[in-house]
Amino acid sequence: MWPDEAAAQASAETLAAALLPSPNAVIELHGPLGAGKTTFTRLLLRALGVQGRIKSPSYAVMESYELPGGGTASHFDFYRFGDPREWEDAGFRDVFAAPGLKLCEWPEKAAGQLPPADLQLFIELQPDDSRRVRAVGSPALVEALQ
Template sequence: MTIANYNEDELNEVARKLISNFGHIKVWCFEAEMGAGKTTLTKKICTELGVEDEMSSPTFSIINEYQTGNGTDIYHFDFYRLKDMEEAIDIGVEDYLFSGNLCLLEWPAIIEPLLPDEYLQISIKLVGDKTRSLTAQPNERIV
């Protein structure tokens, strides 16, 4: 699925489309350059799923946990600061990834070998100052 040339005012609709099309997939990987809107989009996704907590980037904490109105947990990771995969293993990332709860991963390349067989790859590209283009592609590893 591709969503071309959207702006910040359209993010709620982008989030709804992603949830509608891929809500059954529990691990979502966000790839984009710094400042392209990964955290902003993850906040909109959480809001659309009923999170009322204050949300922030997990850049320094590595993981933020949110709860929806019906008590479901959502885990939001930012792996930008990790030096290697061992750091992710040390914080128990595999427990989160296989919990059955939605996991939203920013900068996931460092933990790619730990990803489940099925995950959603979301790529965000800067198109202009205030516009983005997004591609979402389910990935399934063949074992």
């Protein structure tokens, strides 16, 4: 449960620690509009040491960031993803085949194209603006969020 953004930040920091020194995972973020998927992604990227502007990939579909310790983090937003051929045309198969961290919002829009996730976060917005979060996947990553 994330009662506020500080709790989400604490989760992002413990997850970042579990991913270091060389983040190499596919993380899916599930939840409705406004659930906090992009906010959590920004918090995680900051916890991994990314500086500068972290923008939502809503229109570009993918934004990539160099990680201070080496490697790349790629943030995807598949909300506007319509045709599986877009996957091939955009070169996403190559991105997912390479090492690095892949953070995927709206992964259900790319169903059948994504490799199995190492971690799935299901974020539910509660009436009091807190978030109920359920983590599924790699035991080490799930435990980092407990």
